[in-house]
Amino acid sequence: MSARILLLEDDPAIAQTVAFVLEREGYRLALCGWLHEARACLARAETDLALLDVGLPDGNGLDLCREIRQGPQPALPILMLSARSEESDKVAGLELGADDYLAKPFSPRELVARVRALLRRAQALREAPARPVAGFSIEAGGSRVRYHGELLPLTRRELGLLLRLLEAPQRIHSRDSLLDAVWGQEADSGDRTVDTHIKTLRAKLRLVRPEQDPIRTHRGLGYSLD
Numbered sequence: 001m002s003a004r005i006l007l008l009e010d011d012p013a014i015a016q017t018v019a020f021v022l023e024r025e026g027y028r029l030a031l032c033g034w035l036h037e038a039r040a041c042l043a044r045a046e047t048d049l050a051l052l053d054v055g056l057p058d059g060n061g062l063d064l065c066r067e068i069r070q071g072p073q074p075a076l077p078i079l080m081l082s083a084r085s086e087e088s089d090k091v092a093g094l095e096l097g098a099d100d101y102l103a104k105p106f107s108p109r110e111l112v113a114r115v116r117a118l119l120r121r122a123q124a125l126r127e128a129p130a131r132p133v134a135g136f137s138i139e140a141g142g143s144r145v146r147y148h149g150e151l152l153p154l155t156r157r158e159l160g161l162l163l164r165l166l167e168a169p170q171r172i173h174s175r176d177s178l179l180d181a182v183w184g185q186e187a188d189s190g191d192r193t194v195d196t197h198i199k200t201l202r203a204k205l206r207l208v209r210p211e212q213d214p215i216r217t218h219r220g221l222g223y224s225l226d
Contacts (some may be wrong), residue, residue, distance in 0.1 A: 003048040003119050006026045008064065008083065010056050014104070019049065022115065035059040038076060042068070050117055054082035054093070062096055069097035075143055075156040077118040081106075083151040097155055099183075105132040121184055123157075133169045133225060134168060135214070136162075150208045157182055158201045161194070165215065165225040174222040 004056045005022060009015040009161060010033045019029050035058045041047070044078040048070065052061035068076055074160040080141060083104045090101045100114055125153070137146045144164055145152050154162065160182035183193070204214055215222050 002028055004030065004053075005115070006030045006038060006041055006047045006050045006052075008035070008051065008056070008061055009053045010034070011053075017108065017113065018209050021112060023116075025112055027115070030140075033057075035061070035064060035125055039066055039067070042073070044215045045172055047089065048122070049077045049115060051079050051081055051115075052098075055081060061194070062093060065093065065096045065098050067155065069155050074154060075122070077112060077156065080117060097157070099156065112113070117184060128215065133191050133214075135209070135212075136166060138166070138222045147205055147208045154201070154204065154209075155197075158204070161197055161201055163210050165223065169225045172218050172222050172224045178222070 005027050007015060007018055007022075007029055009018065009031075012033075015031055015033065017030055030041050030047070032041055033056075033058050038050075038052075042050075047194045050064075052064055054061045062083075063076055065080065068074070068078060078098045078100075080101045081104065082093070082101070090103075093101050102111060102114060133190055135148050138144070139146065142163060143156065143159070145159065145166075152158075152162075160177060164178060164181050177192050191208055198215060198217075202213065205212070205214065214226050217224050218224060
């Protein structure tokens, strides 16, 4: 079945153009022009990717991005659409958990390419084979991980990092390889981004087992999972 995409965009002209382009590619669209409509749509049906405008009549798409990362679908791929092209706005979106950011006006071809890349990466994370590691269990096709029986409330990036480490435990994964695997080559991120997400991932693991720290830091090299 084709991917289901939530499009939150209050400009009718842009919404119609995006809907036409994506439906022509075979995607199923749920079109919303208001923030409260998008919330209801997410609660009502499973979604594979969200395209969120920033400026909306009843709020801000960045608020919905934050809510998604804290909700039942924290790993949902999110692409922000905004007329704001300033670097600070882009950084704010990415730090709130957006996977990508596209400034208006954008070409339909670039939008489709980015949507495909995000969906492909999400699928790869779900299908990535992982070796059994003591204390960890992977569920729902790679969309959830339990640690000593406790379901971890992971964001999409944290989940991607953990699955990558679980693929080859005890192997040292460089920051560049983790960045490429989880963020993709087109992502505007660096080593500090990986370090920050590893820190939050560690904190969530310690909430389950405070005495354990299965992620090992190899100074100047990267990270491994023991």
